[in-house]
Amino acid sequence: MTAQEDSLKLDSMLCFAVYAAGHAFTRFYKPRLDALGLTYPQYLVFLVLWEADGLTVKSLGERLFLDSGTITPLIKRLEGRGLVRRERDSEDERQVLVFLTPQGRALREKALAVPLAVRTALAGEREAVDTLRLGLQKLRASLDEQSGR
C-alpha cells in the first residue's frame, strides 16, 4: 500500500470520528431535549439567549456558526410557539432583534436538569469519548509534524 493510500485510511478514521461524535452527541441530548420540546440546535439558541437577550439574527448566527438560511426559519418556528419574539431594530431597519418571551425565559428552569442528565447518560460512554480524544490527539500531532518540516 502506498503512503497516499494509507493516508486515505487514516483520513477515514479521523474525519469519521469527528463526524460520528457530533451526531452521537445530538442523540444523547435528544431524549432530554424532547422533554423541553426543543431540538439540539434550538437548545443551543436558548443557551445563548438565556445569557443575553435581544441579539440580532446575525450575532446569533455568528455565535453558533450558522447562517441566516438556518437561523431564520429556526427562530420563526420558536416564535410560532411563543418562545421568542422578533422585533425589527428601529435604529437599523435591516436588523431583527430576538427576545425571549416569558415562556421562553421559563423554559430555563426545566433546562437546568439537562446537563446533569446528559452527563449521567454519558457515563457509560467513556470509551467513545476516549476514542474521539485520541483521534484528535493524533490529528494534532500530525499537524505539528507536517509543519515542522
Added chain:
Amino acid sequence: MTAQEDSLKLDSMLCFAVYAAGHAFTRFYKPRLDALGLTYPQYLVFLVLWEADGLTVKSLGERLFLDSGTITPLIKRLEGRGLVRRERDSEDERQVLVFLTPQGRALREKALAVPLAVRTALAGEREAVDTLRLGLQKLRASLDEQSGR
C-alpha cells in the same frame, strides 16, 4: 449563581464545542470534495466501499451510524450518477447490495489527494483542534469524578 446554573454554562461550552467541530470539519472538506462532486457523507460512503465492495444497505448504515432513511436516498443519488450499482440479494431478497461501478472505483484516484489537502488546510487551525481536545478532556474528567462518588 447556583451550581445548577453553572452546569448549564459548562454544558453550553461542551456540547457546543463538539457540535461546532463536526460542522467545521465538514466545511474543511467541502472545497476538496467539491472537486470530486461528493458531499461529506457521500465521501464517507465511498471510503467504506473502496475498502469493501458489495455491502448491504444495512451494514453500510451500521458502519456510518446512519439509518436507512438517510442511506437509501443517498445511495440512490449515487446510483443516478452512475457511481454505484444496487442489486437485490438473490440469497435474501430483503437485502440490497451496493457495488461500485468502474466510475465509482475510478473516483478513488482523485480522492487520494484529499487527506493531505485537508491536513494542510487544518494546519492553521491548531487552536480550534486544541479547544475541542481540551473540552473533551474536561468532559472525560467530569465523567470520572461523577461516577467516583
Added chain:
DNA sequence: TATTTTTCACTTGCACGCAATTGAATTGCG
C-alpha cells in the same frame, strides 16, 4: 406446516445546514 415475529429497504414528514439569490436599508465614496 401454519402463524406470528422479526428483519430489511423504502417512504414520508419535519428540521436542520448551506450555497445562492433577492430586496430593503445603510454606508461609503466621489
Added chain:
DNA sequence: CGCAATTCAATTGCGTGCAAGTGAAAAATA
C-alpha cells in the same frame, strides 16, 4: 449630495438526519 457598494434578513433549492410507518421476505415458534 448622489450613487455605488455593502450589510442584513429572508427565501429557494438541495442534501442530509432521523422518527414513524409500510410492505415484502425470512426466521422463529407453535
